[in-house]
Amino acid sequence: MTLALGPVRIAHPLAQAALSGYSDAPMRRVARRHGAAYALAEVLIDRFAVEGRSRSFVRRHLHLEDDDHPVGGQLMGSDPEQFTVAARRLVEAGFDVIDVNFGCPSRSAVGGCRGGYHLGQPAQALEILARVRDAVPSGVPVTVKMRRGLDDSAASRDRCLEILAGAFERGLAAATLHGRTVAQGYVGPSRWAFLREARAAFPGRTLLGSGDLFTARDCVRMLAETGVDGLSVARGAIGNPWIFSSAAALLRGEPHPAPPRVHAQRAVIAEHLALARTAHGDDACAPPLRKHLVKYARLHPDHATVRSAFGKVLRVADVEAVLALHYADDRDGTWGDAVEAEPQAATA
DSSP states (O other): OOOEEEEEESSSSSSEEOOOOTOOOHHHHHHHHHHHHHHHHHOOEEEHHOOOOHHIIIIIIIIIOOOGGGGOOOOEOOOOHHHHHHHHHHHHHTTTEEEEEOOOOHHHHHHHGGOOOGOHHHHHHHHHHHHHHHHHHSOOOEEEEESSOOSHHHHHHHHHHHHHHHHHHHOOOOOEESSOOTTTTTTTTOOOOHHHHHHSSSSEEEEEEEEESOOOHHHHHHHHOOSSSSEEOGGGTTTTHHHHHHHHHHTTOOOOOOOHHHHHHHHHHHHHHHHHHHHHHHHHHHHHHHHHHHHGGGGGGGGGHHHHHHHHHOHHHHHHHHHHSSSOOOOOOOOOOOOOOTTTSSSO
């Protein structure tokens, strides 16, 4: 199975979602090396994308490496004009796709008339999408990320479908649909039935599904049950880039791979650490990496002990010490399928 975002061809339907505070270049590149065919950068507020000029901002949000393609840049904001300027800047930085976020349910986003707020304002939402599509070259696909509405009301569902129809009419290449509402935040199940409804309503259009993709089997099941063209894996990929290669194996009809052994886990964590040091510097990289490390710990046979150790790291040397102590013996890993709830800031 391949996936097409306009002229951008994706090798298979498994994508790394935009994750605020997570999907920086190191996470994306690790995911790509483990089978994510496409990845999205952390969401950028339009104003910051326009005004951010510091070396640290550019290095974190706008610098791309050769192995970070195809890559999407995601924008969130309230001002249609700011969106257009921000979109052009992302294109200049080398992003292959521009994605507009109409899904973030956080209070700060909705209260600032950003993200999921736009699902209640179809006219403004479609103005933003039209302006972004007109602002960037025709060869750069524009996509949109949406939830299934502000709430469970029929009016919210209808507005969501109105925006989705208008997006395709205005030339958008694809839409990613999350099965939760804005009001749900990150609580409760993602309603995959809505993805089936959207698939039936928009045959021939490119739709990606998102929500409750925590295991490789979840990925295969969503494709089979909903008929979407691709998947945007968010929280399920934090600390588990193997979800992509495992899902790809299942889609090829192969058995589910065994969990990575401890030494394989160690190698990937060391790789992620090295990429983070290059991207963010030795002094700054360890604390932000900690939230990834405690998720990597779920695959370790002594996951509770390792999680606690990773939760205390402050410096690169601390990470290396945990690896030396807890990853010395090459034992069997575990998939850690019992996934605990994530903090609300994890993903839009």
